[in-house]
Amino acid sequence: MKIGGKVRKYREVKGWSQDDLALRLDVTQGTISNIESDKTIPNSLLLNKMAKELEVDINELLNDSTSNIMSNNEFSDHAVAAVNQYNPVFNIQSPELTESILKNQEQITKLIEAQSKLIESLLKNK
Incomplete structure (x- = not known):
């Protein structure tokens, strides 16, 4: 069962x-x-x-x-x-998966950079 x-x-x-x-x-x-x-x-x-x-x-x-x-x-x-049996199998060497991970990392880096600039500008305005 x-x-x-x-x-x-x-x-x-x-x-x-x-x-x-x-x-x-x-x-x-x-x-x-x-x-x-x-x-x-x-x-x-x-x-x-x-x-x-x-x-x-x-x-x-x-x-x-x-x-x-x-x-x-x-x-x-x-x-x-x-x-x-309930989980899909992923090929971790898949080029599509690697590309997707790299794009996500790039987006994260851009967000961190934007956040840092915002914090810097807020600190300058104090």
């Missing part, structure tokens, strides 16, 4: 509606609906809060088998594969 089905199961055992769980987690009902229908996977912080509220081990939410997600402070291959 995927994460969404498990969340639904444990929520229903508690007798909670999606709204009830959403309120406890400080998210929207739509977020809970998307998680339960496996349209999205919760980030690690939300997953941790969810496990605590539902009073289940986080391994129980993440794992389809009986093995643990973590042992000796390392993620199992099964856990990595489970999370990676």
